[in-house]
Amino acid sequence: MVPKRGSRFSDQIMPGKNVSMFKVRLAIAIVAVSSCVAAVAQDVPGIEICTAEKSMDRRTSCLQSNINFLQQSLTKQGLAAQQKLDAARSEVEALKTQLSAMRKEIDDLKKKDQNGQKEPAKK
Numbered sequence: 001m002v003p004k005r006g007s008r009f010s011d012q013i014m015p016g017k018n019v020s021m022f023k024v025r026l027a028i029a030i031v032a033v034s035s036c037v038a039a040v041a042q043d044v045p046g047i048e049i050c051t052a053e054k055s056m057d058r059r060t061s062c063l064q065s066n067i068n069f070l071q072q073s074l075t076k077q078g079l080a081a082q083q084k085l086d087a088a089r090s091e092v093e094a095l096k097t098q099l100s101a102m103r104k105e106i107d108d109l110k111k112k113d114q115n116g117q118k119e120p121a122k123k
Contacts, residue, residue: 045069 046069050062 045072 045065047066048062050059050066053059053062
């Protein structure tokens, strides 16, 4: 089958599919756009300025959310710092072990060298 000039080959093979593909693409685009709108509307946790609130209930709630955010931040930072300290501590212990092994090896080499120098002096 030879395609007509200016038309798509897929339109000639599957008539009506072009419209349904357009609907599928449109549905995907709508879902993608609506998911982006929902992401923008989410509340981002952080420090809020509570002095703008007029009622005491809203101001108290604002301050409490700030306190909760700061406590969570401190907890996360504390855990991260503790993990770094533990990693550094284990690395220091490994280096100490390696250093003691090297010192023992150096002492053994020095003893061999001293024994090697004394024996030729006896001849």
